[in-house]
Amino acid sequence: MSDKTTDLVQWIDFSPLSDERGSLVALEGNKTVPFEIKRVYYLFGTRADVSRGFHAHKALKQVAVCVSGKCKMLLDNGTERTEVWLDSPTKGLFINDMIWREMYDFSPDCVLLVLASELYDEADYIREYHDFIKRLNT
Numbered sequence: 001m002s003d004k005t006t007d008l009v010q011w012i013d014f015s016p017l018s019d020e021r022g023s024l025v026a027l028e029g030n031k032t033v034p035f036e037i038k039r040v041y042y043l044f045g046t047r048a049d050v051s052r053g054f055h056a057h058k059a060l061k062q063v064a065v066c067v068s069g070k071c072k073m074l075l076d077n078g079t080e081r082t083e084v085w086l087d088s089p090t091k092g093l094f095i096n097d098m099i100w101r102e103m104y105d106f107s108p109d110c111v112l113l114v115l116a117s118e119l120y121d122e123a124d125y126i127r128e129y130h131d132f133i134k135r136l137n138t
């Protein structure tokens with residue numbers, strides 16, 4: 001794995017608080033998560049034959065964690081692309097700005113929780129791959 005790919009895939013390990021009752025993970029902005037959390041959303045009930053994403057964000061930073069089940073995410077920084085499994089409620093994937101992402105192979109029980117640094121803004125999305133590459137080169 002090259003250094004660039006290492007930068008591309010940035011995991012955050014969450015320490016679960018576990019006892020005989022089970023486990024709890026607490027996520028705090030500017031602490032566990034490296035930005036102020038302005039928005040939380042989650043994907044669930046995604047069909048196994050469906051792919052989502054296919055965009056990058058100009059400024060938005062996010063942390064994605066699969067709190068149930070699993071799915072695959074492709075990350076692309078315009079130079080390298082790699083695929084990771086999101087399959088643990090104690091592992092968050094930090095997705096920086098200007099990273100193209102695609103998600104697929106959702107298990108039926110997959111719940112993908114996403115913590116976002118900004119409120120929803122369609123103007124922050126780059127939904128065409130050639131626009132993503134163009135913006136990277138300007």
Ligand code: T46
Pocket residue numbers: 039041043052053054062064101114120
């Ligand atoms: C991302 C990946 C991991 C809203 O109205 N508010 C929101 O906060 C979000 C996230 C979406 N929407 C609307 C926009 C679309 O009409 O919900 C609809 C589905 O969103 P989208 O097609 O962008 O969903 P995904 O799964 O392709 O992408 C989402 C996030 O949008 C994106 O930021 O990084 O999950």
